Amino acid sequence: MHANILQGTLDLMILRTLATMGPQHAYGIANRLQQVSEDALNLNQGTIYPALVRLEQHGWTRASWGKTENNREAKYYAITKAGLKALDGETARWRQMSGMVEKLLAEE
Amino acid sequence: MSRSRRILSKFRDLFRNNRAEEELAREVASHLTLLADDFECRGMSPEEARLAAKRAYGGEEQAKQAHRDERSLLWIEQTVQDLRYALRMLAKSPGFAAVAILTLGLGIGANTAIFSVIDAVMFRSLPAEDPQRLVIFGWNAHHQPKLRGHSLHGDCDDNDDTRDCAFSVPFYETLRSRTNLFSGVTAFAGPFEVGFSGNGPANIARGEYVSGDFFSTVGAKTILGRPLGRADDAPAASPAIVLDYRYWQRAFGADPAAVGRAVRLNNVDAAIVGVAEPGFTSLTPGKSQDFFMPLSLAKRVQNERWGTEYSLSDPAIWWVVLAGRLQPGVSVEQAQAEATTLFHAEVLDAAKPIFSDGDQPVLRLLPAREALNGESSQIAAMLEVIMTAVGFVLLIACANVAGLILARSANRQKELAMRQALGAGRARIARQLLTESLVLATTGGALGILVAVWGVRALTKLISSGLDQAFPFVIAPDWRVLAFTGGVTLATGILCGLAPSFRSARADLTPSLRENVSSIPGGASQGGRRVRLGDALVVAQVALSVVVLVGAGLLVRTLHKLQTLDPGFDTHNVLLFGIHPSLAGYTDHQTVQLYRQLQERFEALPGVVSASYSEDALLSQSWSAEDVHLDDAPPKSNANTATLQVGLDFFRTMRIPVLAGRVFTPADFASAEATNAAMTVAEAAAASGNPAKAAHPKTEPQPASVPVLVNQAFARKYFPNQNPVGRHMGNKQEDEPATGPQPGYLIVGIAADTKYARLRRAILPTMFLPLVGNSAHFELRTAGDPTALVKQVRDIVAQADNNVPLFDVRTQTQQIEQTLYQERLMSRLSSFFAILALILACIGLYGLLSYEVARRTRELGIRTALGAQRRELMRLVVRRGLLLALAGAIIGIATAMAVTRLMAAMLYSVRPYDPATFAGVGILLVLVALAACSIPARRAMRIDPMVALRYE
Known part of the structure; x- marks a missing residue:
């Protein structure tokens, strides 16, 4: 699996990351995704930018500048209320979808 | 909310692109720094770490470009998605879409057309400088x-x-x-x-x-x-x-x-x-x-x-x-x-x-x-009535669009609630609904432009078709008007389109989501309110259309009364044309000779029954009047009478009965001519200031009295209970003592009453005099089609004198039609708008009932399953439709009674509260309403209980 992941899936993963970990910068998000996927999702970190823009434009995330522990400046993304709601919806949809695909693939 | 916010941020980007770029560069830099820090922690040298970070990050420029693309292109893509979704939703209910677009198109187009005409006629700017x-x-x-x-x-x-x-x-x-x-x-x-x-x-x-x-x-x-x-x-x-x-x-x-x-x-x-x-x-x-x-x-x-x-x-x-x-x-x-x-x-x-x-x-x-209001002041009243009708049609169109969209959105409550539950913001739903309304509006608007262009052309043609001269106004579709009517109608559509999103914001979501709520009548309080609003809109539409219908009905009946009115003479098979010999230099005497000669030649034409002439043609809107002095009246008190100079055989040719006395003879014309000549000489002498002649009128032999016929109205008014035949009347008496000869008039006969200048005008006391000069209009009574003789008539006049032009060649019937031009135009235009109003109101009624039936499918299915007769179901729907129509009709009739009084001046022998018109409109409305109900009613009747119960 490369950068060729389904559009929307990346959005869902980012929302989920922000919901569980709290506000994160782009690097933090990318790291988390890599970690969770046990390095299977070996994407260039720059590729998550469009998804970040999309989420922000939807009003699902809100961005602000802050400092890291090492006192480096970074742009932090936080999930909004609407984002949490959207996450619920998207999660339900994803479950439905993946369940369906799973069933389909199981039928040999 | 997300959509609008995205649009907002998109606009912000448009204006603050530099800032967005800066921010992006800063973010990328920070990202790289964080990456490099990490690599350094794992023991790389700073230089190695920097390179590794770049590698891990991927193409820096690529990432930036993707960011930019996302910023700018995405919202366009989303709009296209919205649009596609809107089209799909509209395609799902093609009936609704077609009716809404048609209503918008007709409303916008018809109004623009009529306002353009009114603007050109009434508010036209002067063709002058400053x-x-x-x-x-x-x-x-x-x-x-x-x-x-x-x-x-x-x-x-x-x-x-x-x-x-x-x-x-x-x-x-x-x-x-x-x-x-x-x-x-x-x-x-x-x-x-x-x-x-x-x-x-x-x-x-x-x-x-x-x-x-x-x-x-x-x-x-x-x-x-x-x-x-x-x-x-x-x-x-x-x-x-x-x-x-x-x-x-x-x-x-x-x-x-x-x-x-x-x-x-x-x-x-x-x-x-x-x-x-x-x-x-x-x-x-x-x-x-x-x-x-x-x-x-x-x-x-x-x-x-x-x-x-x-x-x-x-x-x-x-x-x-x-x-x-x-x-x-x-x-x-x-x-x-x-x-x-x-x-x-x-x-x-x-x-x-x-x-x-x-x-x-x-x-x-x-x-x-x-x-300088001229013609426009005459047309103005007419256009005001039409404008009122059009205003009503515009209101109906708005109510219609509102009703349709509300009914439809009520149907979609569940869908909207579902979407909201899935996390769609209110603004996002609103944007979706707005997109749909805009698709409807633009399509309707485009149709409206077509209707407007066509309507202006048709109206101009309609208005100018009955005119005897080129249409004097320049009319083009008025784009400001189009913008106005378009704006009003579209605003209605858009507001109504947005209404459900306001409602869904207030409403509790759960009842909407519960499957059966929409199927149980009165089950949802919000449903009750919604239906009542739809009812009110339909009632209002019906009421407005009744007002327009009654107005049009009164005008149509006025026209009919005028067209079938007996003017007192035979209007069929008469050819009319004007002739003006004095323009070619004829004296009065020569004129009379020419007329006599032409009259003989015309009468010799095969197909001509008889021929005569008069100063003005009857019912040509022109007329003359004069004061006479009745012999036994006090001095200086004159009697006013309409006058018409006529030729020999006038009464026979026009088939006006002579009730007492006799018609004019050639001797009458000779005597009148002599009197006329004597008067002209005396007037010229007085005007040239030759007092010798004027001061002693008594020394001159008094010219003979002019023989005249009077009509019945004259006899009734001025000679009540007496026989006027043989009586003398004096010339008009003025403040100053008369100077010239005073021959007066001698009544030789009584003619039956006829309409003179206009059909609408009451019959005036009229005096007929022998025509001894002046221009004239010839009347040829023909056996067959009068227009077949036009060429021969032209030849005869050209043979007599090539320099005497013929003008205004027309038949008496055409002449009358021409004088009824305004009435005809009014009745046609108002009928057109009345029918439009009726159609729109019926579409409204149909739409509401169809929606009701669809909404109650389950209930109706249960009723059928429980043994309800199909006819009962049909009655249920029809009764509701008729109730609405009746409510509208009653309100409309009450309003019409108040409104039609204002148009009393336009009516002729029809009262503003003419019972026949009101009854006719009522019956028409009920019939059309029944037709509008019958389709949804039949649909209700055919509901299969099994399908209905599975329906939702």
Whole structure:
């Protein structure tokens, strides 16, 4: 699996990351995704930018500048209320979808 | 909320692109730093770490570009998605979409068309330069002025005798020479019919007399040659004329060589010196002329109306309209004060005052556009009625669109609730609904433009089809109006489109989500309110359409009454045409000879039953009147009567019964001619100031009394319970003792009552005199189709004298149709709008019921399953539809009763609350409402309980 992941899936993963970990910068998000996927999702970190823009434009995330522990400046993304709601919806949809695909693939 | 926020942020990006770029660069830099920090922690050198970070990050520029693309392109993509979704939703209910688009298109288009016409006719701007500075002189007084001549040509409001805008030429000269508050003052009058030869066969053209400074004062220009100037108006100037643009196109084929050609106006040679610019028609809206000629020609180009001899010099002949252009910096009040002084000097202090002091004559200066209302003041009332009808149609269209969209969105409550539950923000749903409304609106608007363009063309054709002359108004679709009507209708659509999103914000989501709520009547309180709003809209639509229908019905009935009215003579198979021998230089005697000769030749034509002529054709809207003095009446109290000069055989030809006495004989004509000649001589002597002859009328032999026939109305009014045949009547008695001979009239017979000038007018006391001069209209009673004889008739006239032009060839039936032009137009236009209103209201009713049936499918299915008769279900739906229609009808009829009183003046022998019309409208409405209900009712009847129960 490369950068060729389904559009929307990346959005869902980012929302989920922000919901569980709290506000994160782009690097933090990318790291988390890599970690969770046990390095299977070996994407260039720059590729998550469009998804970040999309989420922000939807009003699902809100961005602000802050400092890291090492006192480096970074742009932090936080999930909004609407984002949490959207996450619920998207999660339900994803479950439905993946369940369906799973069933389909199981039928040999 | 997300969509609008995205749009917002998108717009922010448009304006703050630099900042977004900066921020992006900063973020990427920070990202790289964080990555590098990490690599350093894992033991790399700073340089290695930096490179590793770059590798891990991937293409820096690529990431930035993706960011940018996402920022700008995504929202466009989303709009396309919204649009596609909207189209899919509309395609799902094609009936709804078609009806809504059609309603919008008709509402926008029909209104734009009619408003464009009204704008052109009523609010048209003057074709003059800087029209605000152009004023028209008007006068009013307590009593009628004592004038020797007074004529008006429909330039301004002249409904009574104590105010209008006609003045004498000497007063114009005074104004021009004695004031300097005006940069120009001009006099004009007409148009007058003039024999126009030198361009093909002799014909009649309509010339407007204008003073030399007309073109400069008004600011009118020529596209060819030159305008008329002061020099052309000098008494000794060689006659010059300027052609009207439309006449130049029509009669000269737009030939530029027309300028410089010589033509003959009656008996005067004149040169064409120019062609007016196309934009200049007439200062008075609705009027037109064929050419302009200098005022000074009035003396030479005889228009044998009255006193042409003195019309330029007599201060008591008022016949020209005066327009002045104010000097810069001069106020209307200033100019009015100065002009009033001059006016009073002329009418009160002259040797022979025209007004006495008690008359309090007032001179007023009015803005040209306000004063010169001409034709438009007659059409205005009519257009106001139409405008009201159109306004109602617009309201109905709005109510219709509102009702449709509300009903539909009510149906979609569940879908919307679902979407909201899935996390869609209110604004996002609103945007989706808005997209749908906009798709409807733009499609409807586009259709509206088509309807408007077509409608303006159709209306112009409709209005001008009954006119005897070219349509005098220039009409084009008015884009401002289109924007207005479009805006109103679209705003309604969009507001209603958004309504469900407001509702869903307030409402609790759960009941909407529960499957069966929408199926149980009254199950949801919000449903109740919603349906009631839809009901109210339908009732309002029906009520409005009833008002429009009643109005149209009254107008249609008026037209029908007028068309079937018996005017007192046989209107079928009569050919009419005018002839004007004096324009070709005939004397009265020669004229009579010519008429007699033509009459004989016409009667010899196969197919002609009889032929006659009269001063005016009957029902041609023109008429004359005179005062006579009844012999046993007190001195100076005159009786007013309409008069019509007729030829031999007039009563037989028109089939007007003569009830007592006899018709005219050739001897009557000889005697009347002799009397007329004697009177003319005496008048000329008195006017030339030869007192010797005028002072001793008694020494002259008194000419014979003029033999006359009177109509029944005359006999009833002036000779009640007496036999008027054989009685004598005197000439009109005035304040000053009469000077010339006073032959009076001798009644020789009584003719049956007939309508004279207009069908609408009550029959006036009328006196018929032998025609001994003047222009005339011939009447040929034919055995078959009168129009088949036109060519032979033309040949006969040309044989008699090639210089005498024929004009206004038409049949009596056509003549009547022409006089009913306005009524016909009104009834057609109002019927059109009434039917449109009815259709829209029925669409509304149909839409509401269809929605109801769809909404209650489950309930109806259960009822069927429980054994309800199908007919009962049908009755359920129809009863509801009829109840709504009846409620609307009752409100509409009550409103109509209040409204139709305002149009009483337009009706003829139909009362504003005509029971037949009201009943007819009621029945029509019920029938159409039944038809509108029947489709949804049948659908309710066919509901299969099994399908219905599975339905949701």
